[in-house]
Amino acid sequence: MMKIKLTLLTFIISFSAIAANTPLDNLKLMQLYLDKNQLEKVEDLYDENEEILGKNWMALERLAISFERREKFKEAIETYRKIIVNFNKEAHEKILATSASKMDSSYYDKTKLQLYYYKLAFLNTQLFSKTNSYTPGNDRSKYKKNAEGFIGLARKVKVDEGDLKLLEDLLQEKINSDERMTYKSHYYASLDFISWQDRLYLVNTSGVKTNLLSTAIGTCIGGGKKWENVNFEFDLEGCFAVLTATISSEDRTVKYQQSSVAVKGFVAGPGMYFKTFSDNVLLGVHVPVKYRQGDWTNPDETQYRFEREKTYEAGYFLQSKIKIKNVSLRTRLGKVFPNPGSLWSIGLLYDF
Amino acid sequence: MKIIIAVMASALMMNAYAHEVTVKVALSPAGSFEAKSDKVKGEVKKDGAKFTAENLWVKTDELKTGIDLRDEHFHKHLASDKFPKITFTKVMAADGKGTGTLTVDDVKKDVSFTYTMKSPTKLEATINVKNSDFKLKEENYMGIGVKDDVVIVAIIDV
Amino acid sequence: MFKSKSLIIMSLIGACQFFSPKAEAYPNFIGHGYNSCITCHYNPFGNGPINDYGRAFSATAVSSRGFYDDNKPEELISQESGFLFKQPENKHFRPQLSYRGMLLKQNFGEVKETTDYIHMQADLSLVGLFGENDKYIAEVTFGYAPVPRALQNTPQADSIKTYRTREHYLGYRPNQTWGIYAGLMDKTFGVRLVEHTSYSRTTPQLTMDDQSHGVVIHYNTPSFEGGLNAFVGNLTQDVDLRMKGFAGTFEYTLLEKNRVGLSVMKEGNDYVDQTAYAAHIRSGLDHGTSIIFEVGRVEKTPKTSSLSKTEYYSIFQNEIRATRGVYFLNSIEYYKNAVDKSYRVRFGPSVSYFPRSKIELRVDLNNTRNFSQESSVKDRWDLLAQIHLWL
Numbered sequence: 001m002m003k004i005k006l007t008l009l010t011f012i013i014s015f016s017a018i019a020a021n022t023p024l025d026n027l028k029l030m031q032l033y034l035d036k037n038q039l040e041k042v043e044d045l046y047d048e049n050e051e052i053l054g055k056n057w058m059a060l061e062r063l064a065i066s067f068e069r070r071e072k073f074k075e076a077i078e079t080y081r082k083i084i085v086n087f088n089k090e091a092h093e094k095i096l097a098t099s100a101s102k103m104d105s106s107y108y109d110k111t112k113l114q115l116y117y118y119k120l121a122f123l124n125t126q127l128f129s130k131t132n133s134y135t136p137g138n139d140r141s142k143y144k145k146n147a148e149g150f151i152g153l154a155r156k157v158k159v160d161e162g163d164l165k166l167l168e169d170l171l172q173e174k175i176n177s178d179e180r181m182t183y184k185s186h187y188y189a190s191l192d193f194i195s196w197q198d199r200l201y202l203v204n205t206s207g208v209k210t211n212l213l214s215t216a217i218g219t220c221i222g223g224g225k226k227w228e229n230v231n232f233e234f235d236l237e238g239c240f241a242v243l244t245a246t247i248s249s250e251d252r253t254v255k256y257q258q259s260s261v262a263v264k265g266f267v268a269g270p271g272m273y274f275k276t277f278s279d280n281v282l283l284g285v286h287v288p289v290k291y292r293q294g295d296w297t298n299p300d301e302t303q304y305r306f307e308r309e310k311t312y313e314a315g316y317f318l319q320s321k322i323k324i325k326n327v328s329l330r331t332r333l334g335k336v337f338p339n340p341g342s343l344w345s346i347g348l349l350y351d352f
Numbered sequence: 353m354k355i356i357i358a359v360m361a362s363a364l365m366m367n368a369y370a371h372e373v374t375v376k377v378a379l380s381p382a383g384s385f386e387a388k389s390d391k392v393k394g395e396v397k398k399d400g401a402k403f404t405a406e407n408l409w410v411k412t413d414e415l416k417t418g419i420d421l422r423d424e425h426f427h428k429h430l431a432s433d434k435f436p437k438i439t440f441t442k443v444m445a446a447d448g449k450g451t452g453t454l455t456v457d458d459v460k461k462d463v464s465f466t467y468t469m470k471s472p473t474k475l476e477a478t479i480n481v482k483n484s485d486f487k488l489k490e491e492n493y494m495g496i497g498v499k500d501d502v503v504i505v506a507i508i509d510v
Numbered sequence: 511m512f513k514s515k516s517l518i519i520m521s522l523i524g525a526c527q528f529f530s531p532k533a534e535a536y537p538n539f540i541g542h543g544y545n546s547c548i549t550c551h552y553n554p555f556g557n558g559p560i561n562d563y564g565r566a567f568s569a570t571a572v573s574s575r576g577f578y579d580d581n582k583p584e585e586l587i588s589q590e591s592g593f594l595f596k597q598p599e600n601k602h603f604r605p606q607l608s609y610r611g612m613l614l615k616q617n618f619g620e621v622k623e624t625t626d627y628i629h630m631q632a633d634l635s636l637v638g639l640f641g642e643n644d645k646y647i648a649e650v651t652f653g654y655a656p657v658p659r660a661l662q663n664t665p666q667a668d669s670i671k672t673y674r675t676r677e678h679y680l681g682y683r684p685n686q687t688w689g690i691y692a693g694l695m696d697k698t699f700g701v702r703l704v705e706h707t708s709y710s711r712t713t714p715q716l717t718m719d720d721q722s723h724g725v726v727i728h729y730n731t732p733s734f735e736g737g738l739n740a741f742v743g744n745l746t747q748d749v750d751l752r753m754k755g756f757a758g759t760f761e762y763t764l765l766e767k768n769r770v771g772l773s774v775m776k777e778g779n780d781y782v783d784q785t786a787y788a789a790h791i792r793s794g795l796d797h798g799t800s801i802i803f804e805v806g807r808v809e810k811t812p813k814t815s816s817l818s819k820t821e822y823y824s825i826f827q828n829e830i831r832a833t834r835g836v837y838f839l840n841s842i843e844y845y846k847n848a849v850d851k852s853y854r855v856r857f858g859p860s861v862s863y864f865p866r867s868k869i870e871l872r873v874d875l876n877n878t879r880n881f882s883q884e885s886s887v888k889d890r891w892d893l894l895a896q897i898h899l900w901l
Binding site for chain 2: 584644730
């Protein structure tokens with residue numbers, strides 16, 4: 001009795017071992033793993049039985065689905081291509097060679113090419129949508145070209161138009177988004193109404209310094225170049241300033257006063273704006289270097305000399321810009337060190 | 353073996369046009385707001401100086417007024433859950449004028465519009481309609497009402 | 511009596527810098543599409559208590575929802591915008607409590623820096639609405655108003671009542687187009703800015719204590735809005751001080767969110783006649799951002815002399831809605847006294863933050879520069895930090 005049981009057991013095990021190696025059983029297992037979302041097992045099973053399963057389009061389909069769900073889009077694309085090349089080559093070549101107007105449904109009715117073309121369009125769209133600034137340009141172009149190509153093919157074989165339009169919208173959204181992130185450059189001209197206060201000193205022969213304060217107002221004409229995308233704007237600009245000033249002593253014991261003094265200057269430097277609030281209203285900062293000189297009158301050249309009569313200075317501004325088409329209204333308020341007062345300006349810019 | 357992508361030579365139609373629409377609503381006693389969307393779908397065909405479109409549409413939920421609560425009220429007013437789309441069908445235009453059928457809340461109305469070419473590829477159309485034409489009920493929120501006259505401005509890629 | 515003769519004289523001599531409490535009008539909200547004050551206020555020209563819609567708009571569009579649970583519906587936030595955080599239970603009465611306080615640092619960063627905390631306003635308002643479509647309106651605002659800073663620590667201060675009414679009127683709106691109001695109100699001139707210290711308010715004397723008893727006729731259509739105001743001065747003032755006259759302001763709508771306007775005012779008392787003209791533009795840009803520009807001329811002629819004083823002012827203000835609840839403002843003002851050749855420019859960036867409904871926090875930095883042929887003086891920096899609470 002024991003011998004019979006042992007023989008029967010050996011027979012059952014051997015039979016099961018043989019049975020598990022058949023493609024159908026593997027297919028059922030792959031499907032079971034897919035249903036349970038055990039995606040790695042789908043791929044492991046395929047790898048172990050690649051020689052057999054690689055010749056079975058149903059296994060390849062399940063493998064592709066597994067890749068897709070795991071967002072291994074390139075692998076999924078490769079698998080669908082294999083299915084098309086190995087199992088639908090004739091129909092596929094016929095479809096490629098036929099124009100949309102002359103297409104006959106009999107070319108693809110008995111195949112699953114509608115599904116495969118849609119899948120390839122979808123997967124390439126996904127790949128394109130996930131590209132970023134580090135993706136090589138060739139890859140970006142390839143994904144976009146492939147996506148467009150398979151959308152066209154899918155359209156030829158009458159895949160649902162709504163589904164294809166969704167893919168096209170996704171592609172266009174990505175194209176628009178990338179376009180907005182790309183920096184574009186423009187030159188611009190500026191005309192500002194500008195005012196600042198300068199600190200100068202009148203130094204006598206004994207070395208005693210008297211603080212002088214000059215308040216100037218005038219115009220500053222210039223221009224610059226900017227680089228902007230949807231989020232930021234960076235610029236480099238300069239302007240030549242012509243102003244008129246009143247200067248007087250801050251020390252009441254020393255009387256020094258002069259009005260309508262001609263002052264000239266140059267203000268230049270880099271700046272940036274944030275465009276996150278709106279495309280038309282920008283806030284930012286500017287970090288300029290300022291040079292200025294003035295026709296201050298020395299009351300007695302034998303007794304006095306000026307200090308900081310001509311000087312280079314640096315500072316910072318907060319700036320805001322309101323854009324209406326090519327024209328912008330810009331305001332700035334800031335400080336140029338070591339002057340006590342602020343520097344402000346209000347002006348117009350024109351973008352070329 | 354790579355599949356030859358010869359489809360670039362085949363009938364490839366990228367119909368991803370960037371149409372926009374602005375619905376301008378006047379309030380009573382004063383004020384106004386705009387509901388905007390840049391996701392208007394549909395293809396406009398150009399034949400010389402004539403334009404036609406079978407179906408232009410926008411999802412009601414995609415129309416945004418700039419204030420979340422106002423969006424909620426606006427979408428509710430248009431019953432976006434029951435009628436998710438506003439459509440403009442059988443559109444024909446030439447010489448600065450056109451006609452079409454506007455469907456809002458499943459109510460169809462033949463409307464006329466005027467248009468200008470903003471650029472060789474952009475057309476701006478203005479349609480004047482009334483809320484009552486589409487059997488939309490009068491709305492009032494905390495004492496501020498919506499006027500009957502509504503202006504729709506669409507910028508269409510052609 | 512809160513406005514003394516000496517105050518009038520000081521006004522004639524020069525610009526008095528009162529750091530006055532603010533009005534509660536936000537003409538910048540043209541950026542949100544609201545080109546008329548009547549949408550949110552009972553007073554058709556702004557200021558005073560806000561109506562139910564104004565409260566809801568303030569809670570759901572202006573104020574941040576940063577302190578609310580993410581899942582709290584906007585509709586509930588709107589409902590809680592009412593008095594004491596609930597929707598009114600009756601149709602007829604609308605109370606409002608309002609407080610404004612300000613920390614003021616004058617000559618900020620200088621040796622002569624001073625710091626004060628000012629309770630600018632603590633008001634109770636009550637609005638009564640009757641009739642079909644609320645066509646009968648009764649409004650009264652009563653509360654604390656500080657002694658004007660120029661009169662503080664002077665003998666006149668004792669005679670100034672610090673608890674009083676600054677607005678009360680009866681109104682009749684037979685339809686949406688016409689309205690007539692009679693009582694104590696702000697005069698209808700220029701853009702009724704939030705900032706009472708702006709030259710556009712101080713120069714024509716339209717600050718927090720310049721309300722007048724009179725009649726206002728309001729005309730409102732989508733393309734045109736106007737107001738005519740005949741007034742007899744504040745009846746609590748001495749008769750000789752009351753400024754009597756008329757004012758008018760008119761706005762025309764260009765392209766929905768753009769309005770151009772003109773204003774005129776002619777008034778006088780026993781001591782001085784004043785004539786003022788102004789033109790302005792209010793423009794709404796995208797997403798709640800706006801610009802306002804006003805330019806004006808005010809001529810003051812003392813009755814005892816033929817020497818008139820002409821003043822000019824202008825203000826440019828840009829409000830940027832950074833995000834819901836946060837606004838950046840940039841104001842540039844100009845004031846010129848035609849008697850001498852001096853003039854003044856004030857730059858004023860500020861940030862306004864509405865952390866949640868019924869709270870506003872604001873910080874202003876003002877840089878004032880005097881231009882004169884006689885001397886060059888240091889800029890003046892002032893720092894203002896304000897809190898506004900309302901129920």
